[in-house]
Amino acid sequence: MSGQALSRPIATSALAVGRGVRSLWLLALLLVVWEVAARMVGSLFVPPVSQIFGAFVDTWLSASPSSLFLSSQFRADVLPSLVRLGLGYGAATVLGVGLGILIGVWRPAGAFFNPLIRLGMSVPVTALLPIAIVLFGITSGMNVFLIALGCLWPILINTYDGVRGIDRTVVTAARSLRLTRRRYFLRVLLPGASPAIFAGMRISIGIALVLMVISELYAATAGLGFYIVSQQRLFQFPQLWSAIVLLALLGILFNAIFALVERVLLRWHRNVRPDSAESH
Amino acid sequence: MNPVTTRPQQPGAALDTAVLDVQQLSKSYRSRKGDVPAVRSIEFAVHAGQFVSVVGPSGCGKTTLMMCIAGLLPISGGAVMFRGERMSGPRDGVAVVFQDYSRSLFPWLTVEKNVALPLRDRGLPRAEIRQRVQESLEMVGLAHAAGLHPWQLSGGMQQRVAIARGLAVRPEMLIMDEPFASVDAQTRASLEDLLLKVWAETGTTVLFVTHDIDEAVYLSDRVVVLSQGPSVVVADLPVTLDRPRDQIATKQTPLFGELREHVYSLVMASQRRTSLSGEPS
Ligand SMILES: Nc1ncnc2c1ncn2[C@@H]1O[C@H](COP(=O)(O)OP(=O)(O)OP(=O)(O)O)[C@@H](O)[C@H]1O
Ligand SMILES: [Mg+2]
Numbered sequence: 001m002s003g004q005a006l007s008r009p010i011a012t013s014a015l016a017v018g019r020g021v022r023s024l025w026l027l028a029l030l031l032v033v034w035e036v037a038a039r040m041v042g043s044l045f046v047p048p049v050s051q052i053f054g055a056f057v058d059t060w061l062s063a064s065p066s067s068l069f070l071s072s073q074f075r076a077d078v079l080p081s082l083v084r085l086g087l088g089y090g091a092a093t094v095l096g097v098g099l100g101i102l103i104g105v106w107r108p109a110g111a112f113f114n115p116l117i118r119l120g121m122s123v124p125v126t127a128l129l130p131i132a133i134v135l136f137g138i139t140s141g142m143n144v145f146l147i148a149l150g151c152l153w154p155i156l157i158n159t160y161d162g163v164r165g166i167d168r169t170v171v172t173a174a175r176s177l178r179l180t181r182r183r184y185f186l187r188v189l190l191p192g193a194s195p196a197i198f199a200g201m202r203i204s205i206g207i208a209l210v211l212m213v214i215s216e217l218y219a220a221t222a223g224l225g226f227y228i229v230s231q232q233r234l235f236q237f238p239q240l241w242s243a244i245v246l247l248a249l250l251g252i253l254f255n256a257i258f259a260l261v262e263r264v265l266l267r268w269h270r271n272v273r274p275d276s277a278e279s280h
Numbered sequence: 281m282n283p284v285t286t287r288p289q290q291p292g293a294a295l296d297t298a299v300l301d302v303q304q305l306s307k308s309y310r311s312r313k314g315d316v317p318a319v320r321s322i323e324f325a326v327h328a329g330q331f332v333s334v335v336g337p338s339g340c341g342k343t344t345l346m347m348c349i350a351g352l353l354p355i356s357g358g359a360v361m362f363r364g365e366r367m368s369g370p371r372d373g374v375a376v377v378f379q380d381y382s383r384s385l386f387p388w389l390t391v392e393k394n395v396a397l398p399l400r401d402r403g404l405p406r407a408e409i410r411q412r413v414q415e416s417l418e419m420v421g422l423a424h425a426a427g428l429h430p431w432q433l434s435g436g437m438q439q440r441v442a443i444a445r446g447l448a449v450r451p452e453m454l455i456m457d458e459p460f461a462s463v464d465a466q467t468r469a470s471l472e473d474l475l476l477k478v479w480a481e482t483g484t485t486v487l488f489v490t491h492d493i494d495e496a497v498y499l500s501d502r503v504v505v506l507s508q509g510p511s512v513v514v515a516d517l518p519v520t521l522d523r524p525r526d527q528i529a530t531k532q533t534p535l536f537g538e539l540r541e542h543v544y545s546l547v548m549a550s551q552r553r554t555s556l557s558g559e560p561s
Binding site for chain 2: 167169170172173175176177178179180182183187188191192194267268269271272
């Protein structure tokens, strides 16, 4: 089966998921230009798209339908990456939202921690990679730690801002209803801060992907980043590119999931009319 | 005949039966330049089942006063007595409808859930909650909108939801802060009539804050007139217009005209006084 014949449905279905891409035509044109240019130049490092997609299918999707087409290579390298991503991102979300609410609600803590958080946020986490390697060794724990640390700050700061930014009228109205603390938390505070929390989580998922790959490029014995370096060493550039395509698809998938969740959970937020800014 | 003296309401005589008794209430806001007084020394009482309006020029401290009475702002001096007990915070039996309806409803909850919210954690059975929500929404004519979100409704409808939420707790007193200030004239008239209907049906006491003199006179049993801020009570007038009232007929009566003129002149006089005494406006 030729790679080109398959590449098209894969590309289109991937795009159908990604809402960020404005025009299918532009992408199709780009792929055609890439194909033609790559064939003309004949570079080893930038193979034609058809070869890349061929490698993509062979590498990741060559297994039987019973295992959902996911190849042993997929299980060897993609699954560990996804597990690290999930653990790091999950830990960052739990910690970030929890701490963010705590310091958002408790003013003295907010005043105390705010400068610390802004400082922590401005340190590029990638610079901490060598330290993390020394601390954890070449373990998954190191990758998870780095992902969690990088994702923590945007979630934390957004949650904090979200809690602090809840409309005073909303808070006063809630007070007049004499809600229990628990109900106030679940029905007023959390939903009120949720647009900001989701904004933070959305920024962080991109950071998580980047940190996952980077930490695996330098220190891992399995994973997508590890796969990319090993293919580079083996001069298997179509395979290398196929991993990059897979990363791009993961990015699109995560964004689509967020778009979907926000569409459902934050429908009210997009619909609240801006004319509510009247003050007294 | 002077309408002010037609039916003198002696506050002192009926003080013991007052639902709400505001005694020498003062409130200052803290600022960098020191304490800024917003209301100076407010004194009035509201009796069970009465509809009392508080009018005053814009910025005179009406919202401040209302928040203090509702226990939502700490007071600086005096006392707010509710059923003979000193108010020290929001309490059961008092419901508030805010000036800014679009922000006092929770946009992430449906109309139904907004109205049900104050009924939760009160030990009420689910069926009772559902029935009270239904009942309050029917009273404001919004039973059909139960499943919608506030942002799917017009301004007038949103304010009716806020009223329904206030009614759902079956309050002894409903405090409303310029609830109809930001809807158009027709909606406003129909909301006024709706409020009068609900008031007659439920028998709840209403404290209605507004800067609109016509509205105050049209709705109320009594109008409390505040001066320019920091405000004091400049007059406490009984309104002896017949009930049920009618937007056209009531407003055409000579008594209505006299009352509104009287209130108007009091508000204007208080404004002149403060500007003559050199206070910043
Ligand atoms: N949170 C606050 N901090 C400091 N000053 C305040 C605060 N809220 C109100 N004030 C001041 O108190 C005075 C009274 O304000 P308030 O909102 O009670 O007036 P109002 O009569 O409700 O006005 P409006 O008719 O515009 O609603 C104003 O001078 C205002 O600037
Ligand atoms: Mg006001």
